[in-house]
Amino acid sequence: MRERVVVGNWKMYKTQTEAESYLTDLLPRVKEAKVGVYLAVPFTALEVAASTAAGSALIIGAQNMNDATEGAFTGEISARMLTEAGARFVILGHSERRRFFGETDAFINRKVRRALETDDLRPILCVGETLEEHRAGKTKEVLERQLTAGLADVSPDQIDRVMIAYEPVWAIGTGETATPEVAEEAHQFIRQFISSHWDDARAQSVLIIYGGSVQPNNCSALTEQPDIDGLLVGGASLVPELFSQIVNAYKLPVGKEIG
Numbered sequence: 001m002r003e004r005v006v007v008g009n010w011k012m013y014k015t016q017t018e019a020e021s022y023l024t025d026l027l028p029r030v031k032e033a034k035v036g037v038y039l040a041v042p043f044t045a046l047e048v049a050a051s052t053a054a055g056s057a058l059i060i061g062a063q064n065m066n067d068a069t070e071g072a073f074t075g076e077i078s079a080r081m082l083t084e085a086g087a088r089f090v091i092l093g094h095s096e097r098r099r100f101f102g103e104t105d106a107f108i109n110r111k112v113r114r115a116l117e118t119d120d121l122r123p124i125l126c127v128g129e130t131l132e133e134h135r136a137g138k139t140k141e142v143l144e145r146q147l148t149a150g151l152a153d154v155s156p157d158q159i160d161r162v163m164i165a166y167e168p169v170w171a172i173g174t175g176e177t178a179t180p181e182v183a184e185e186a187h188q189f190i191r192q193f194i195s196s197h198w199d200d201a202r203a204q205s206v207l208i209i210y211g212g213s214v215q216p217n218n219c220s221a222l223t224e225q226p227d228i229d230g231l232l233v234g235g236a237s238l239v240p241e242l243f244s245q246i247v248n249a250y251k252l253p254v255g256k257e258i259g
């Protein structure tokens, strides 16, 4: 059975001091978690988050990076800078990066491949359609395009290190979650895509998680869907009580035990 995970995405919230006190509050609350718990923090909070979480099962990561190994790219950050600061995963191609910072599928693909070349850095590739595309019935077409470009030249040995997050743009930060059935259908489509471009065994081991207005009161039904392997949580991950309630909504001892 595939592991289940809950990934928090703080976005541009929390200083180092705030990160430390948040984690001191969160860690005892997720001690008995039955799932992998991941937290994507701002670059400046990586080191303090990783050292505060040391000795626990919590996995710290980042929210973006550049595709180059190093160079004259003012304001950018490399994969190795992240891992040395304590990141073990990185969110790539988030819809906010695509929308506000003009990131293209080709750029995102280069980042995914760079992360895969970096020891101990797992990429989470975000895909998802806008409201307009959703209303026009273009969800699968958009997913196909983003996955084809975003995962181009990812080798069979690498594909199951990529985690894929289905995040319908119309559900992010809007309070409007996709119904479990709508999300499940998209996840099945993504798994099928992996199966046809790589193979079925790898498709069965790839983790595909859902994000978009996940809250304690709507997460249970999502966790019950067979192809939804976890949740990517933005707003609710900022509050230890809410985030831990979502983590602890997974009651079955599936996948890795944390303790």
Ligand code: PGA
Pocket: 009, 167, 171, 172, 173, 174, 175, 211, 212, 213, 214, 232, 233, 234, 235, 236
């Ligand atoms: P949200 O954000 O949970 O606040 O909708 C999800 C995300 O952007 O990853």
